[in-house]
Amino acid sequence: MTTTGAGARGNPHHPLRVAIVGGGPGGLYAAALLKRLDPRRTVTVWERNAPTDTFGFGVVLSDETLGGIEHADPAVFRALQRDFVRWDDIHITHRGTRHTSGGHGFAALGRHRLLAILHERCRDLGVELRFESEAPHPSRLMATHDLVVAADGVHSTTREAYAHAFRPRVTAHRCRYIWLAADFAFEGFRFEIAETEHGVMQLHGYPYAADASTVIVEMREEVWRAAGLDLLGEQESIERCAKIFAEALRGRPLRSHKPAWTTFRTVVNERWSTGNLVLLGDAAHTAHFSIGSGTKLAVEDAVALAACLDEQPTLERALAAYEEERKPVVASTQRAARASLEWFESVPLHLNQPPRQFAFNLLTRSRRVTHDNLRLRDARFTGAVEREFGCPPGTPPMFTPFRLRGLTLRNRVVVSPMDMYSASDGVPGDFHLVHLGARALGGAGLVMTEMVCVSEQGRITPGCTGLYTGRQTEAWRRITEFVHRRAPGTAIGVQLGHSGRKGSTRVMWEGMDEPLPEGNWPLVAASPLPYRPGSQTPRELSRAQLTDLREQFAAAAARAARAGFDLLELHCAHGYLLSGFLSPLTNRRTDAYGGSPQKRLRFPLEVFDAVRAAWPEERPMTVRISATDWAEGGTTADGAVEIARAFAAHGADAIDVSTGQVVAGERPEFGRSYQTPFADRIRHEARVPVIAVGAISSWDDVNSLILAGRADLCALGRPHLYDPHWTLHAAAEQGYDGPGAVWPAPYRAGSRRPRTGRADAPKPRLTLGR
Numbered sequence: 001m002t003t004t005g006a007g008a009r010g011n012p013h014h015p016l017r018v019a020i021v022g023g024g025p026g027g028l029y030a031a032a033l034l035k036r037l038d039p040r041r042t043v044t045v046w047e048r049n050a051p052t053d054t055f056g057f058g059v060v061l062s063d064e065t066l067g068g069i070e071h072a073d074p075a076v077f078r079a080l081q082r083d084f085v086r087w088d089d090i091h092i093t094h095r096g097t098r099h100t101s102g103g104h105g106f107a108a109l110g111r112h113r114l115l116a117i118l119h120e121r122c123r124d125l126g127v128e129l130r131f132e133s134e135a136p137h138p139s140r141l142m143a144t145h146d147l148v149v150a151a152d153g154v155h156s157t158t159r160e161a162y163a164h165a166f167r168p169r170v171t172a173h174r175c176r177y178i179w180l181a182a183d184f185a186f187e188g189f190r191f192e193i194a195e196t197e198h199g200v201m202q203l204h205g206y207p208y209a210a211d212a213s214t215v216i217v218e219m220r221e222e223v224w225r226a227a228g229l230d231l232l233g234e235q236e237s238i239e240r241c242a243k244i245f246a247e248a249l250r251g252r253p254l255r256s257h258k259p260a261w262t263t264f265r266t267v268v269n270e271r272w273s274t275g276n277l278v279l280l281g282d283a284a285h286t287a288h289f290s291i292g293s294g295t296k297l298a299v300e301d302a303v304a305l306a307a308c309l310d311e312q313p314t315l316e317r318a319l320a321a322y323e324e325e326r327k328p329v330v331a332s333t334q335r336a337a338r339a340s341l342e343w344f345e346s347v348p349l350h351l352n353q354p355p356r357q358f359a360f361n362l363l364t365r366s367r368r369v370t371h372d373n374l375r376l377r378d379a380r381f382t383g384a385v386e387r388e389f390g391c392p393p394g395t396p397p398m399f400t401p402f403r404l405r406g407l408t409l410r411n412r413v414v415v416s417p418m419d420m421y422s423a424s425d426g427v428p429g430d431f432h433l434v435h436l437g438a439r440a441l442g443g444a445g446l447v448m449t450e451m452v453c454v455s456e457q458g459r460i461t462p463g464c465t466g467l468y469t470g471r472q473t474e475a476w477r478r479i480t481e482f483v484h485r486r487a488p489g490t491a492i493g494v495q496l497g498h499s500g501r502k503g504s505t506r507v508m509w510e511g512m513d514e515p516l517p518e519g520n521w522p523l524v525a526a527s528p529l530p531y532r533p534g535s536q537t538p539r540e541l542s543r544a545q546l547t548d549l550r551e552q553f554a555a556a557a558a559r560a561a562r563a564g565f566d567l568l569e570l571h572c573a574h575g576y577l578l579s580g581f582l583s584p585l586t587n588r589r590t591d592a593y594g595g596s597p598q599k600r601l602r603f604p605l606e607v608f609d610a611v612r613a614a615w616p617e618e619r620p621m622t623v624r625i626s627a628t629d630w631a632e633g634g635t636t637a638d639g640a641v642e643i644a645r646a647f648a649a650h651g652a653d654a655i656d657v658s659t660g661q662v663v664a665g666e667r668p669e670f671g672r673s674y675q676t677p678f679a680d681r682i683r684h685e686a687r688v689p690v691i692a693v694g695a696i697s698s699w700d701d702v703n704s705l706i707l708a709g710r711a712d713l714c715a716l717g718r719p720h721l722y723d724p725h726w727t728l729h730a731a732a733e734q735g736y737d738g739p740g741a742v743w744p745a746p747y748r749a750g751s752r753r754p755r756t757g758r759a760d761a762p763k764p765r766l767t768l769g770r
Contacts, residue, residue, distance in 0.1 A: 058208025
């Protein structure tokens with residue numbers, strides 16, 4: 001229900017009776033702001049625990065969050081400021097070597113002190129605080145209050161009572177961790193890696209007072225069990241942790257209240273409000289502690305909720321505006337937190353890196369800290385990592401060369417294969433000459449063609465290019481000769497593939513994956529499964545047809561060599577023919593080419609071997625794979641490592657690591673650089689060079705991935721559609737003018753970075769008078 005009448009600041013629809021379930025920082029701060037916005041409100045906070053009960057010890061807040069607090073409630077900000085411990089350094093110790101990166105800027109205080117400040121502020125404003133008191137059922141609160149705020153944490157009973165409306169997803173992860181404290185202050189953030197006989201353990205530590213630090217000990221579930229920590233009592237467990245990290249702790253003990261090993265859970269809700277009930281903080285979302293965002297997000301939620309209630313004419317519109325504002329911010333933070341969480345789950349992958357590169361990798365793990373802003377924060381540290389990596393003075397990592405077999409690429413940028421659907425009878429024409437030629441002139445180290453089909457039947461659409469006739473071969477030669485003549489130093493590669501069950505469809509802009517209205521050709525695949533409802537059902541390939549297809553690939557490879565390509569990539573991804581053999585979702589065969597992973601690999605490896613035999617020995621060959629199907633029962637990251645190992649054993653020079661597009665019902669987890677963790681894992685476990693792809697959009701991303709050792713090359717598609725000279729512009733923007741990015745003579749006048757206009761900082765989200 002919504003109370004009408006004269007509200008604050010001229011708004012007649014402000015909720016006047018507010019119930020807040022949960023007395024953590026988010027709930028308390030929301031209570032204070034809502035009461036301050038309208039002193040006539042009655043605001044009641046229910047907290048089941050005592051005032052001094054809390055989870056964890058210290059709280060880290062960013063400058064951005066503090067700025068929001070300062071503008072929204074200066075009194076709280078001043079109280080916080082008096083107790084903050086501030087530091088700039090992050091210390092990372094790995095295999096006895098400690099590296100420090102400075103310039104980061106953190107502020108922290110004790111969680112007890114934060115709660116005390118918020119308790120005092122709430123009482124001063126007239127908020128009713130009910131401790132050690134269970135809140136009434138949410139349905140009762142909703143009936144007796146205008147607004148109910150559920151701020152009751154990750155295990156929110158309020159959220160669960162209305163799960164049908166919020167539709168929460170709670171994901172448990174692979175590490176166990178415990179919150180502890182030490183009675184001395186670390187010099188800054190401290191990350192310590194311990195390689196024990198049971199496996200890798202890590203310590204996350206930071207000061208929150210002049211004489212106290214938070215200490216979190218974390219390890220994989222199997223390591224936790226192998227070390228016997230699951231069998232120890234509370235005090236024994238704490239003592240064991242202190243012993244393992246004795247050097248970092250200077251031999252001092254650890255302490256805790258209510259110590260418990262737990263598993264982090266990521267909470268995502270499809271909706272954040274129903275009726276007059278709204279979620280806030282961990283009840284709505286969680287972000288892994290390794291990026292320190294739980295309290296930050298809850299406080300920012302409180303500011304946004306108060307602002308939306310103040311700005312919008314009705315409660316319904318206010319809650320909708322709150323959700324619309326906060327969801328994208330939270331989703332971005334959760335993606336960063338997920339990347340950080342998975343990095344720590346996979347620490348053993350990176351242990352053999354040089355200590356300084358390992359430190360850089362850790363610092364950039366979430367993709368929030370990048371090469372460029374780390375260089376601004378600590379140029380000395382970043383420069384040392386670059387020198388260790390082999391960057392000549394003044395050379396960004398992306399402009400270092402990379403060798404694949406007999407081919408040396410002058411930089412690490414690849415123009416990703418992108419279907420243009422603009423050929424006639426499989427013949428590339430003037431469009432392809434201009435398209436590929438422009439991107440070659442644009443400075444990338446390697447320019448890839450679209451998927452070039454090995455037969456007429458293997459086309460995706462009538463507009464796809466091919467390499468199954470002499471005319472097509474000559475047309476491709478025209479393009480490669482242009483690249484080699486007018487863009488010397490740029491390599492051009494061909495991607496060979498066959499559409500399989502995803503063929504005989506319209507061009508993308510007329511209906512992607514939709515069957516042709518007429519002129520269809522019969523499809524073949526590993527198994528007779530249509531790609532999606534309404535798609536043509538392919539015929540299962542016979543043994544004789546498999547032999548014919550293998551020969552078609554080999555013949556196309558020979559034509560590609562005659563056409564002058566520098567590199568050949570075999571397309572085994574995205575649900576096309578060879579990918580269809582690899583995935584258990586699309587390969588249901590019962591013969592020698594289906595069943596176990598080894599049998600599903602058999603035909604793609606036979607094709608690889610045939611192509612490798614037809615392709616010149618000195619020229620490199622890569623393989624594109626889908627590292628996950630993003631679907632239950634499909635290829636997983638574990639399976640992708642084995643697939644990569646198999647191709648590497650047969651002579652693949654690099655693996656181009658993509659994901660998905662194998663089944664229509666996939667559920668990908670999109671986000672910036674979202675596919676790179678798969679490449680990172682394959683690079684370290686299969687020990688083969690990798691090309692990373694997937695929403696890599698900035699030169700800063702490329703530098704970060706290359707320098708951290710997560711990828712050897714980075715392929716970008718859409719950025720090169722937006723800007724054919726993306727690589728040269730990246731060089732100009734970084735002030736680089738060297739052999740890794742050579743401007744064509746006619747374009748040199750444009751090599752200076754254009755001036756940019758002023759960009760004003762955003763205004764505070766909520767400002768109340770002092």
